Structure formats: C-alpha cells, structure tokens
Amino acid sequence: MKKINRLFGKLFRRIGLFFDKVLITPITRIVLKVMEISKGSAKAIDRLAGKKSTLLVISLLLAFATFWFIDNESNVMIDQYAEILYDQPVTAVYNEESYVVEGLPSSVDITLIGQRRHIFLAKQSPSKGVTVDLTGLKPGTHKVTLKYNQRLKSLDYKLDPTTVNVTIYEKESENRSLTYDILNLDKLDSKLYISDVELDRSEVIIKGAKYKLDQVTMVRALLDVNNIPNPKAGEINVKDIPLVAYDSDGKIIDVEIVPKTVAANVKITSPSKEIPIRIVPVGDLAFGKSIKSINPSISKITVYGEQAAIDEIQQLDVEIDVNGLEKNKDYSVTLKKPKGITELSSKTMTVEVVVDNATTKEFKDIAVSYRNLADGLIVQASSENDRKVTVVVSGSEEALANIKETDITAYVDLKNYKVGTHEVEVKVTGSDLKLGYSSKTKKVKIVITQKK
Secondary structure, three states, X not given: OHHHHHHHHHHHHHHHHHHHHHHHHHHHHHHHHHHHHOOOOOHHHHHHHHOHHHHHHHHHHHHHHHHHHHHHHHHHHHHEEEEEEEEEEEEEEOOOOOEEEEXXXXXXXXXXXXXXXXXXXXXXXXXXXXXXXXXXXOOEEEEEEOEEOOOOOOOEEEEEOOEEEEEEEEOEEEEEEEEEEEEOHHHOOOOOEEEEEEEOOOEEEEEEOHHHHHHOOEEEEEEEHHHOOOOOOEEEEEEEEEEEEEOOOOOEOOOEEEOOEXXXXXXXXXXXXXXXXXXXXXXXXXXXEEEEEEEEOOOEEEEEEOHHHHHHOOOEEEEEEOOOOOOOEEEEEEOOOOOOEEEEOOOEEEEEEEEEEXXXXXXXXXXXXXXXXXXXXXXXXXXXXXXXXXXXXXXXXXXXXXXXXXXXXXXXXXXXXXXXXXXXXXXXXXXXXXXXXXXXXXXXXXXXXEOO
C-alpha cells in the first residue's frame, strides 16, 4: 500500500512540476514584466500586484483559461466529421396536370458536415428530403436551386448539384391505338402456342410535351410469358400488363400513358398432328453401289406449333449423307423443326442403310413436264424429240423390280426464263428415294411465247 501511495505521490508531483514549468512560471514572468513596465500605476494596484499570492492567483487563472480554450478548440476540431448520402431523391413541387419538367435530376448526393453524434441523429430523424419549388414558373428554361430540408440546424450540408437548369413545357394529351408484344416466348412450353391476345382496351391516352408526343409512333402492351400464371391450353386472364411508347426506330419515348397498365385475355392452344417421316439420301454412293433398304427407328412423328404450320406440313423430311457410301451404315440423326413448328415428339432417331450392288433399268418415252413458268407465258417443246426422254434408273435389283413408269417424273425448271427459245436441263425424280434417276437426254429445247 505504501508503494502505491509513493507512486501516486510521484505522479502528482510530476504533474505539478509540469504545470509549474509549462504554464505558471512563464505566465508569472509575463506578469512581472508587465508590472515593471507599468511602475507609474496607482499604488494600490502596485501593492496588490506586488503580493506573491496575487501573482500566483492570476497565473493560475490564466493557466486554466488557456488550458480550457485549447481543450475546447481541439475537441471541436477533432469531432468534425463529414458523410455523403448518395442518390437522395429529388421532389419537385409544381402543377403536374398542366406542366412537364425536363432537366431535373432524379437524385443528388448530400454531404453532411458536423459532429458525429449530430450526423447520426440527422440520419435517424425524419427529413423532407431534397425539394425544389417550381410553383409560379412559366413554360421555358429556368435556373433553380435545390434545398435539403433537415431539421437539425447544427449541421452544415452541401448538395451536388446545388443548382440545375430545368425546362418547363405545357402538358398536352393525345389518343393512340394500342397493340401488344409477347416477351420471353421461348419460356413457354414448346407444346403450347399463344394463338390470340385480346386487350381490355384498344386505345390509350399519352401525355407530355408536344415534341415528345410527335415522336410516338406506337404504344405497345408488353405481355411477358413469365407473368402468365400456370400457362396451359385454354383462356387465361392476365392483369397489370405494362405499356411502353416507341418512336419509329423502336426507341422508348418517356411520356405519361393513361392508364399505366392493361389486362388481357390470353388464348393458349396446343395444335398438333402426326405425320410420316421421309428419309432423303443426299449424295452419290460409291461407284457400283446402291441403297437396298432404308430402315428408320421411327416412321411417324407428332409435331406441335402454329395452327397454320400444322395445317400445311404433310411429312417431315430427314436428310442423310450417303456420299461415297460403299457398305452398310447406321446413322444417328438429330431432327430439325420446320418453320412454325415449336416441338417434335422425338428429338433424335437412328437410320439403318443397307447397301447392295447397283444395276440399271431404262424407261423410254417419259414425258417432260414444265415447272415454275411465269404468269402470262406459254411454253411448248421445240420438236417431238424434246417432248419425251429416256430415263435411266439405278439401284438394287429388289428396288428396281417394283418401280413403274408412273413413279418417274421428268421436268424442266423454267424459273426466270422469259419469251424466246431456250435449251433447258432435264431433271428427274422418283417416288422411291433409294434409287438414282437420270435422263439420257441432258437438255431439251423449248419455246416460250406471250399468252394472247
């Protein structure tokens, strides 16, 4: 205990020596100096000032005053703090039914300066935020000042920006027809199809500055497939579909649209049809070889999609590359969806091609037909020899045994041919795609004339 008392005693003596050396002694010297200069002063003051106790009291008072001032100023300087409030919304006060304001920022940054506790209180206490009063301003361009309505007056603040240039327009309105777009259609079940969308209104009102209204060429309701609840075949009512105005380039124009959203009755169907699969060999087999048989793993498939595409499609052609083929081969084929078809009941299939030695068979006097002749024109063969051709069919003996003349078609394609005499290449096709077809006569001469 005595050791502790000695330690405290030493500590207080050192503190006393510090104040005596740093504050009391220097201040006492200053007072004595002043007294020497003012020796002509009144005797009472001289006797009072000459007392040692008086000098000691004055020195102590000055020392404490100096200490208090330095401590207070240092605390104020140390406690100064700044914090930035980012993206604070700006509220404009004006007649929104009659005017449109452009150039006003949607948000600003606010720098609060002051003591930490005051900034903390400012952030916790409610504020009217950043406002700008445009009441009474007429159409035109104006420089306005933004204000931050903070209840605590002990803080300084700075807005970035503080002033802005705004343009005020008179608000006008027009009626516009309303159409729709379907978004994220690929997210819809591929077996489903949106066949019809009936909006609850055909027109909307657009409001804004005249020059903005003139830019609007279309207003669309954006029907998002992701917002259709539990899509399935049938009719579904979808609410709160947002509206957007576009210019002629498809850019969004910022105008007010009344109403902001619409509802729609969405009709979802699932058109489908089962059709046969036709395997189409592409290319020439190795010399002396032919296709004896083609054996697909599936012969029919169900297609889904637009009703028009479903009605039009009669079969699904699947091509396989047989170029240079000289022995049996199994093909793995990924099926491709035709235009307008959204889903196939099977995605892949296998095709077995059996190869045999090739032989040929001739079919004489196959009539030449004409395709793709332009309207208003007439075509005829230049001579009797140009009316018919001999067709050579190559393939396996088994396949050739079943081919008939009626299964063979020889023709010339007259697309882009005009009035005059022309030599045109003869093309041959047949119902059996395992066989190869060619005409001994490579070209025939035809005459095209104008229909009278």
